[in-house]
Amino acid sequence: MKPVVYIETTIPSYYYDQRPSLQFEIARTKEWWDEERLDYELITSEAVLEELDNPQNPCREESLRLLEGIPVVRTVPEVVQIADVHVARRVMPQTRSLDALHLASACFYKADFLLTWNCRHLANPNKLAAIRQVNAALGLLTPILTTPYDLRRVQEEE
16 A cells, blocks of 8 residues: 655646745655656645636646646545644644644545645644644554655665
């Protein structure tokens, strides 16, 4: 059975991003998506599709098309409740409820990894202990919160 990776909004966004300041992240996102994603079972969520489907998103159509065929998990009431607890316990920001929904979805649907470039609110090692503590109190496992840079194919030693 392949490990499950929850694809957060920044992954399809960076795949099509053109900003020179993000050239490293863009290149690694494309490398992971094009060469390594088949090593995993991917899921995404309604929250990701909602975030990408913003008319102000210059790569809206391409980003949404990249996710075609990937199972979309629903934002059921339990996910919203988990997100609310993450916000109330201050492990997720009060003003960015979609970040809380991404984390809650990955936890509720038992993803092994949450893949993101959001290193402020999600893939932030300084927040991990608090996130794990809240999730343990809720009876949830915490996925590995990581970037494509750190989620690399295991290479055999020569």
